[in-house]
Amino acid sequence: MGLDEEARARAEVWNYAFGYINCRVVKCAVELEIPDIVRKHAGAGAGGPVSLSELSSAVGVPTEPLHRIMRFLIHHRIFKTSPPPPHAESSSSDEVHYAATPLSGLLTRDNLAPFMLLQGTPPGPNRGITPEALRTGRRPDLKSVNGEDTWSVPDFGYHMKVFTDSMAAHARVATQAVIDNFPEGFEGIETLLDVGGRHGMALSMLVKAFPWLRGTVLDLPKIVDHAPPLEGIHFVGGSMFENIPNSNAVMLMWILHDWSDEACIDILKKCKDAIPKDTGKVMIVEAVIDEDGEGDEYAGARLSLDMVMMSVMVKGKERTYKEWAYLLEEAGFSRHNVVNIKTVVSVIEAYP
Structure with missing residues (x-):
């Protein structure tokens, strides 16, 4: 086993150690209907990405834990960050905004x-x-x-x-x-x-x-x-x-x-x-x-x-x-x- 392989193994073992949490977080996002909300927001009115505060209001979860959940899901390509829509208010233009990905599209209620x-x-x-x-x-x-x-x-x-x-x-x-x-x-x-x-x-x-x-x-x-x-x-x-x-x-x-x-x-x-x-x-x-x-x-x-x-x-x-x-x-x-x-x-x- 070369040094590069050893280094990859040391990193990968932690993925197995914490692997159980992946399904739990995705299940939580599905239960909150986050994939559906993000998709619906993109198609409603002027549409576009949804801000953290808008998503927080929609799912009834405070912004701090919700931000951490979304950060995890973004890392796993289930969502992505996006620039705010042109019509965004100045108070929300500095907020992180979220958009759908092909993965999140598969996690809606009418899909998987x-x-x-x-x-x-x-x-x-x-x-x-x-x-x-x-x-x-x-x-x-x-x-x-x-x-x-x-x-x-x-x-x-x-x-x-x-x-x-x-x-x-x-x-x-x-x-x-x-x-x-x-x-x-x-x-x-x-x-x-x-x-x-x-x-x-x-x-x-x-x-x-x-x-x-x-x-x-x-x-x-x-x-x-x-x-x-x-x-x-x-x-x-x-x-x-x-x-x-x-x-x-x-x-x-x-x-x-x-x-x-x-x-x-x-x-x-x-x-x-x-x-x-x-x-x-x-x-x-x-x-x-x-x-x-x-x-x-x-x-x-x-x-x-x-x-x-x-x-x-x-x-x-x-x-x-x-x-x-x-x-x-x-x-x-x-x-x-x-x-x-x-x-x-x-x-x-x-x-x-």
């Missing part, structure tokens, strides 16, 4: 803000990345369904709305990436079944983008019973471990990473049986880990997501291409391909 709130709200006090959990392969605070750890921890009811909003936020972002980068994947499909699609966020976007689709959401009765009615979407209460309704194509978005290999193979076999043998396909929207990660801007996010899955599910995980290929072959699919949709997840198409 709900997902950030979930990451700052863990579903239980005992995390999966502990010596005990790693040694035993189980978390003591998790219940079991079909022999698998589930999200049904004792205190998770409190976080259910946060979880539902978070999954909707992810579905919105991932589905838009699918629509923008892989529209040809839906050509020739008349009926699409979304397994574990909760309240139909992803499927409603797909039906709107591809009007020839008819969509069905399969999820647990306690989930679909509270789903609002959506045009072109039919909701079915049931378990993917028991029965999957027939459809031209089946979509699994962020479902299989919750489960062990054995459970995934079982689910995939049922999906294969539910589609036509000659024209059907299963579309898996999940991360594909590249262990080299050379030149991949999402490699770090995928590896972090794998640590998140380890911390909350133990048996759940993100998978490499080889691991996905193994599951699909064991489930009896004849061929598959992976489509890059320019985000943290990819589309894996599997054919009977």
